[in-house]
Amino acid sequence: MRLSYLSGLAIAGLGRFPVAALDFYISPTGSDNNDGSSADASFATIEHAQGAVRDQISSSLTDNITVHLAPGLYPVAETLNFTAEDSGRDGFTVNWDGPGAVVSGGIEVTGWEEGSDGVWSASVPKGTESRNLYVNGQAANFARRKLANRKDFQFTSSGMTWSNGQYDWLMDTEGIAGAEVRFINSFTDRYALIQSASNRQLAMKQNTWFNNMWGYDTVAQPNADFGVWVQNALALISDGGQFYLDSAAGTVYYKPLDGENLTTATTYLGVLECIVSVGGTYDDPAHDLTFTGISFAHSTWMKPATVGYPDQQTGAYIGENSTYTPSNFESTRPHWFQMPGAIQISAATNITFSGGNYTQLGGGGIGIGNDANAHTSGVGLGAAHITVSNAYFTQIMGNSITAGGVQADAHHPSNAGMTNSHLIITNNVFYNTSSLFTSTVPILLTYAHHSTISHNDLHITPYSGICHGYGWGSNDAGGSPEYQNRGLYNFQPKYSDPTTSNTNLIAANFIRAYGHSHTDLGGIYTLSKSPSTFITENYVLDSGAYGLYTDEGSNSYTFTDNLLFNTGTWLAQNGANTDNNTFDGNYGHSGPTNWPGNSLIDNISQASVAVQRAAYRAGVEPGKRVNRPETSETGAADSIVTVTGDGQGVVTATISNFDDAAFEGVEFDVSSGSSGVTFTAEGEVPKEIQGNGDTVVKWKASGGGGSVKVSVGVKYTNSRTGEVGERGGSADVSL
Numbered sequence: 001m002r003l004s005y006l007s008g009l010a011i012a013g014l015g016r017f018p019v020a021a022l023d024f025y026i027s028p029t030g031s032d033n034n035d036g037s038s039a040d041a042s043f044a045t046i047e048h049a050q051g052a053v054r055d056q057i058s059s060s061l062t063d064n065i066t067v068h069l070a071p072g073l074y075p076v077a078e079t080l081n082f083t084a085e086d087s088g089r090d091g092f093t094v095n096w097d098g099p100g101a102v103v104s105g106g107i108e109v110t111g112w113e114e115g116s117d118g119v120w121s122a123s124v125p126k127g128t129e130s131r132n133l134y135v136n137g138q139a140a141n142f143a144r145r146k147l148a149n150r151k152d153f154q155f156t157s158s159g160m161t162w163s164n165g166q167y168d169w170l171m172d173t174e175g176i177a178g179a180e181v182r183f184i185n186s187f188t189d190r191y192a193l194i195q196s197a198s199n200r201q202l203a204m205k206q207n208t209w210f211n212n213m214w215g216y217d218t219v220a221q222p223n224a225d226f227g228v229w230v231q232n233a234l235a236l237i238s239d240g241g242q243f244y245l246d247s248a249a250g251t252v253y254y255k256p257l258d259g260e261n262l263t264t265a266t267t268y269l270g271v272l273e274c275i276v277s278v279g280g281t282y283d284d285p286a287h288d289l290t291f292t293g294i295s296f297a298h299s300t301w302m303k304p305a306t307v308g309y310p311d312q313q314t315g316a317y318i319g320e321n322s323t324y325t326p327s328n329f330e331s332t333r334p335h336w337f338q339m340p341g342a343i344q345i346s347a348a349t350n351i352t353f354s355g356g357n358y359t360q361l362g363g364g365g366i367g368i369g370n371d372a373n374a375h376t377s378g379v380g381l382g383a384a385h386i387t388v389s390n391a392y393f394t395q396i397m398g399n400s401i402t403a404g405g406v407q408a409d410a411h412h413p414s415n416a417g418m419t420n421s422h423l424i425i426t427n428n429v430f431y432n433t434s435s436l437f438t439s440t441v442p443i444l445l446t447y448a449h450h451s452t453i454s455h456n457d458l459h460i461t462p463y464s465g466i467c468h469g470y471g472w473g474s475n476d477a478g479g480s481p482e483y484q485n486r487g488l489y490n491f492q493p494k495y496s497d498p499t500t501s502n503t504n505l506i507a508a509n510f511i512r513a514y515g516h517s518h519t520d521l522g523g524i525y526t527l528s529k530s531p532s533t534f535i536t537e538n539y540v541l542d543s544g545a546y547g548l549y550t551d552e553g554s555n556s557y558t559f560t561d562n563l564l565f566n567t568g569t570w571l572a573q574n575g576a577n578t579d580n581n582t583f584d585g586n587y588g589h590s591g592p593t594n595w596p597g598n599s600l601i602d603n604i605s606q607a608s609v610a611v612q613r614a615a616y617r618a619g620v621e622p623g624k625r626v627n628r629p630e631t632s633e634t635g636a637a638d639s640i641v642t643v644t645g646d647g648q649g650v651v652t653a654t655i656s657n658f659d660d661a662a663f664e665g666v667e668f669d670v671s672s673g674s675s676g677v678t679f680t681a682e683g684e685v686p687k688e689i690q691g692n693g694d695t696v697v698k699w700k701a702s703g704g705g706g707s708v709k710v711s712v713g714v715k716y717t718n719s720r721t722g723e724v725g726e727r728g729g730s731a732d733v734s735l
């Protein structure tokens with residue numbers, strides 16, 4: 001219909017008029033029998049609109065296509081796949097635009113009924129599989145009980161045994177066979193599956209047990225012990241906030257938290273693992289697509305139900321049911337899998353996801369160019385010119401954003417089309433993320449070049465804030481002596497070429513309240529070599545963990561103008577194979593003092609102007625903070641005033657406005673202690689001070705003699721925040 005309409009226009013020779021953008025409309029109250037050409041004739045489903053868009057693209061494009069999603073819920077039963085066929089062409093883009101639209105990979109659970117012991121239940125279709133129930137937007141936990149003390153157990157090759165009778169209930173727990181044990185360690189959060197319980201032994205399923213018993217920070221030899229739980233059997237429901245899904249029976253059970261009312265609560269089971277996949281092939285990538293203002297919610301991740309979760313670091317795990325070469329754990333390393341995201345982007349270029357909420361996602365949030373095992377399209381890596389901006393992430397179970405892969409093709413691509421580059425993650429808010437897999441992080445960038453992580457606001461996260469690099473130096477040119485000793489190179493090449501990691505920027509992020517569930521972590525954490533990579537103007541706060549942590553093999557990073565006001569040490573360096581990193585102009589609150597050019601201070605006002613400015617501007621850029629959920633001001637001052645005097649009686653005040661907005665109603669007060677000295681402004685005294693820059697005002701003093709101390713006070717209203725600022729400074733002036 002639309003096609004003939006458009007070609008009709010062309011035939012009629014009306015091409016001299018600007019062609020209107022080609023728009024399609026979708027609404028939850030629309031119908032797929034409509035033609036989608038206006039809000040009154042909206043389609044009902046994204047899938048149907050996708051077909052119409054494909055038809056249009058396959059004929060021709062003379063303008064962008066914009067698909068407008070009306071506000072509301074769009075449940076999708078199958079992953080939405082955007083491939084080359086869905087991509088813009090001839091310089092035009094396909095824009096999916098939907099402020100207020102929520103694309104859901106879940107099923108709503110209704111009809112809750114209260115049972116005995118305060119446990120409620122509801123029916124869902126028999127066979128529904130999910131590891132994630134969300135109640136009023138928050139992740140429920142598994143039905144679980146804590147084991148009082150890991151040290152009461154002996155760990156054997158077949159399972160866990162105990163002699164203390166206080167654990168005998170394990171043998172009497174209905175459903176224990178098929179339940180699982182979770183171990184929270186220093187930097188891992190491991191899950192292992194139970195085969196059976198008898199004779200004071202939990203016999204564990206293989207090979208997940210084997211794979212949780214070797215390597216580093218293991219179930220039997222954790223580097224730190226943050227507890228062990230037995231979980232995922234109905235009989236284990238104990239505290240409020242816990243759930244259990246009986247898939248075969250189609251019944252979900254939940255014990256409400258205090259104050260929660262399941263009659264009125266909104267509850268979803270995450271069902272899809274991948275809600276949206278954007279990906280083509282290396283030869284024919286998906287491209288020129290934007291998603292604006294659209295929210296994504298309600299996914300799950302089922303893999304731990306089959307292989308457990310032999311966690312290695314930040315979402316990488318042993319994902320195959322194999323023991324590799326049992327004499328050496330290093331045999332596993334080249335084969336680690338990645339936890340998939342609910343949104344997956346690979347073999348793709350010129351893709352933007354902007355705005356929207358990413359919430360209640362059961363694995364990762366967004367996976368960009370991960371290894372093939374983390375992409376439902378089956379084609380991993382190959383992500384270039386991908387932007388994720390202005391979005392809000394909360395209640396993501398794993399990494400909120402994983403950019404890059406960890407296997408060989410990620411760091412040494414066998415096909416140039418696999419290389420990840422120009423990934424931009426900017427102005428996003430991450431609030432209370434890594435909600436289930438606590439050893440995951442808001443942002444992980446493994447191997448990519450020319451990529452930027454800037455102006456993100458990270459608030460409340462259990463492990464590190466931003467992680468850059470992977471591989472502990474083992475894949476860098478020349479290899480790592482440490483991994484030579486461990487025997488890794490019996491299982492993979494020792495490379496003579498550098499990895500794809502270089503020329504990245506981590507700037508102006510605000511990272512706070514991190515690391516509350518683990519150890520061995522940093523606000524900003526690096527691994528391996530990455531030449532020309534700058535970490536600058538970040539503000540780290542409110543954590544007892546490390547501020548900056550250059551872990552194993554970190555090499556060629558430059559850290560400048562960061563403010564590390566965490567209470568842990570501002571900088572920790574792993575000595576193993578770590579080299580050639582530069583630190584300059586950084587300010588810490590506590591930690592080492594033997595880094596020339598960097599200082600410890602106890603008040604931001606003691607930092608350089610550049611760092612005070614960075615502290616104010618860190619996180620979402622000031623001008624973009626309005627109406628952003630959970631975004632807050634950093635608490636740093638919005639300006640400083642620097643006063644200087646010269647030998648000719650001239651007083652100069654430089655007002656550095658750190659905000660994007662102007663200061664209004666500006667009043668100056670210039671005075672000196674000496675009577676009889678008067679001041680004449682040179683030029684007009686501004687009543688407004690421009691945003692994000694320096695304004696210089698000069699006065700000429702007269703009437704006195706010798707050297708006098710001159711004070712300049714400035715009072716203003718910040719037009720964005722409405723806050724009144726009063727600053728000042730003084731200098732000696734010779735008359």
Ligand SMILES: *[C@@H]1O[C@H](CO)[C@@H](O)[C@H](O)[C@H]1NC(C)=O
Nearest residue numbers: 047078079080081277376377
């Ligand atoms: C999208 O691709 C996945 C993986 O190939 C497939 O399972 C799914 O059915 C596809 N979705 C649709 C709507 O065809």
Ligand SMILES: *[C@@H]1O[C@H](CO)[C@@H](O)[C@H](O)[C@H]1NC(C)=O
Nearest residue numbers: 021063064092093094095290
């Ligand atoms: C087409 O869409 C892109 C991406 O949203 C945008 O940058 C560009 O300005 C649009 N072009 C036109 C002609 O509207």
Ligand SMILES: *[C@@H]1O[C@H](CO)[C@@H](O)[C@H](O)[C@H]1NC(C)=O
Nearest residue numbers: 099100101102295357392629
């Ligand atoms: C996104 O989350 C924020 C904060 O919870 C909420 O105010 C807003 O309505 C949400 N937007 C959508 C489209 O759900």
Ligand SMILES: *[C@@H]1O[C@H](CO)[C@@H](O)[C@H](O)[C@H]1NC(C)=O
Nearest residue numbers: 138139140395432435436460
């Ligand atoms: C963070 O989310 C969890 C659920 O995933 C919830 O129990 C907790 O109260 C939340 N914390 C904050 C500070 O919102």
Ligand SMILES: *[C@@H]1O[C@H](CO)[C@@H](O)[C@H](O)[C@H]1NC(C)=O
Nearest residue numbers: 256259260261262263264265
């Ligand atoms: C739960 O909400 C329902 C519906 O509003 C109400 O009738 C009921 O009294 C509430 N229960 C409690 C315990 O507040």
Ligand SMILES: *[C@@H]1O[C@H](CO)[C@@H](O)[C@H](O)[C@H]1NC(C)=O
Nearest residue numbers: 206207208305306307321322
């Ligand atoms: C994993 O391998 C073990 C041992 O070979 C086997 O007993 C088990 O059934 C396998 N598990 C799965 C989920 O395939």
Ligand SMILES: *[C@@H]1O[C@H](CO)[C@@H](O)[C@H](O)[C@H]1NC(C)=O
Nearest residue numbers: 088285286287288349350385
């Ligand atoms: C990506 O966008 C740029 C301009 O923004 C354009 O030059 C390039 O051709 C696009 N790439 C693809 C694969 O469409």
Ligand SMILES: *[C@@H]1O[C@H](CO)[C@@H](O)[C@H](O)[C@H]1NC(C)=O
Nearest residue numbers: 530531532533555556557580
């Ligand atoms: C040291 O780091 C700089 C800056 O990234 C880089 O240009 C240089 O190549 C590195 N030198 C060595 C020997 O790695």
Ligand SMILES: *[C@@H]1O[C@H](CO)[C@@H](O)[C@H](O)[C@H]1NC(C)=O
Nearest residue numbers: 602603604605606607635637
């Ligand atoms: C930091 O110094 C400023 C200026 O001297 C002062 O107003 C402020 O109270 C100090 N802040 C703290 C936390 O000590």
